[in-house]
Amino acid sequence: MDERSTGLHSIGDAMGRHAQDIDALWDVMLWVCGFMYLLVVGFLLLALFRRGPRRDINDHTQAHEERGLSASLATWTGLIALGLFGLTLFSYFTDRSLVQAAADAQIAIKITGHQWWWEIEYTDPNDPSRQLRTANELHLPVGTPVKISLESRDVIHSFWVPSLHGKQDLIPGRDNDIEILADKEGVYRGICAEFCGLQHSKMHLDVVVESKDGYSAWYERQLQAASPPSDPLAERGHGVFMATACNMCHTISGTDAGGSTGPDLTHVASRRFIAAGALQNHRDNMRAWLANPQAIKPGNHMPIVSLSADQLDALTAYLGTLQ
Ligand code: CUA
Numbered sequence: 001m002d003e004r005s006t007g008l009h010s011i012g013d014a015m016g017r018h019a020q021d022i023d024a025l026w027d028v029m030l031w032v033c034g035f036m037y038l039l040v041v042g043f044l045l046l047a048l049f050r051r052g053p054r055r056d057i058n059d060h061t062q063a064h065e066e067r068g069l070s071a072s073l074a075t076w077t078g079l080i081a082l083g084l085f086g087l088t089l090f091s092y093f094t095d096r097s098l099v100q101a102a103a104d105a106q107i108a109i110k111i112t113g114h115q116w117w118w119e120i121e122y123t124d125p126n127d128p129s130r131q132l133r134t135a136n137e138l139h140l141p142v143g144t145p146v147k148i149s150l151e152s153r154d155v156i157h158s159f160w161v162p163s164l165h166g167k168q169d170l171i172p173g174r175d176n177d178i179e180i181l182a183d184k185e186g187v188y189r190g191i192c193a194e195f196c197g198l199q200h201s202k203m204h205l206d207v208v209v210e211s212k213d214g215y216s217a218w219y220e221r222q223l224q225a226a227s228p229p230s231d232p233l234a235e236r237g238h239g240v241f242m243a244t245a246c247n248m249c250h251t252i253s254g255t256d257a258g259g260s261t262g263p264d265l266t267h268v269a270s271r272r273f274i275a276a277g278a279l280q281n282h283r284d285n286m287r288a289w290l291a292n293p294q295a296i297k298p299g300n301h302m303p304i305v306s307l308s309a310d311q312l313d314a315l316t317a318y319l320g321t322l323q
Contacts, residue, residue, distance in 0.1 A: 008163045009189035015209070016164035017181040018098055025094040032083050039079075105147035105179055109138070113150070113157030113170035113192070116199040116300060117263055117276040122219070132222050133251070135263030137271045138207045141215035142185050150176040158194035161207050167193045182209040187272075198299035204277025221323075225254025226266050229321050237318025240311045245303065252322065262302060269322045275300075287316040 008015060014023040112119040122132040140146055150159055152170040159178060160167040168178040182188075190205035210218065229235045238255070241247055247257035253266045268274070271281055278297050279285040288295075291312055293302040307315065 008186060009191075011162045013163050015182060015184045015186060015188060017183060018165040018179065019163055020183075021094050021097050022166055025091060028090050029087060032087055036080070036083055105145045107140075107144060107146045109146060109148045111138070111148055111150055111159060111170070113152040113154075113159075113196070115154050115197050116192070116203040116297070118203070118205045119153075119263070130223065132219065133264045134222060134267065135271075136205055136273065136276045138190070138205060139215055139218050140180065140182055140207060140209050141212045142182055142209050144212070145179060145181045148178050148180065150178060155196050156194050157192045157196045157203070159190065159205075160193035161188050161190035161205070163188040164207065169194060182207070185209050185211060199297050202276060202278045202297050204273070206272055206277070208272075221270070222267050226252050226322050227254070229318055231317070231321075233314050234318040234321045237311075237314035237316065240307065240315045241318060244305050244307070246305065246315075249302070265319065265322060267322055269320050283316055283320060286319055287312055290315055290319075 011019065011023060011026065014020040108123050108125075110121040110123055112121075118136050118138075120134050120136075120138055122130075122134075124130040148159070150168055150170040152172045154172065156172070157170040158167050159170060161180070164180050164182055165178060168176055170176065186209055188207040188209065190207055192200055192203035192205075194200075196203065208218075229238050241252070242256060247255075247259060249259040249262040251258050251260060251264045251266065253264075257265075269281070273279060274281045274286060275289055275293070275297055279289060290305075290307070292304055293300060294304055
């Protein structure tokens, strides 16, 4: 079973403060516009099917009917103005509420969009040694306001986790940000919501919202450097990683690999998916990805590195140790 299908991905399942505001606004708009629509259609049908008998019209009945028409026109105009005013007011207060919720962010995160993956950096202005770099899986503590600054390295992408907030674009050369406050623990699906090239549809992001303790434990684990492999196969895989092109693009902290073109792999085995949500993270998928990433995500920037079956086995085993 695709585990992703359990990840919530709907503006109707609001799991965060901002998403609830947006959901409430959507409900009000739906009800007001739905009511107006039914009225219009109702009167239209009434006009279509009402065929009164021909009457002799004298001055008196004409004047009477015109008064009736003016009155109903005024009522109708008033109703529309009231509806629009109500929607504007509600929309304004929703906007205010979204801004206020952002005021006291406790965690600062930077997300950079790449074709076609998400680079995630947890920044700590007071202690640079606690900065953290990961990819495609955002972890957040429940009930904590978080500020995410959004940048792009190449083209315009859009960060969208419908269960937590609306969309925000990542635009090259421009600083954008978004605030999130997740109310319930769970795994929520995020996607890129702006067409950004061939693999736009395979640019997913998991948002794992966990208890504050769970989040702290995750953070401390992620801060640690990769432990050297202990079994011979993984050790050979480590050698393959360092001897081929892998280390030019990827970082594994605690080793000589320090590339920054591709995702940081220090704890790649701890993530639920690889290739920005394209594949579930298990041995067979990892091996298939390493053997030919272009077959799984054509056009992506990971080159095919020619490896023997033995080298592939070893490399897969090594990456599997990076918990
Ligand atoms: Cu990135 Cu669409």
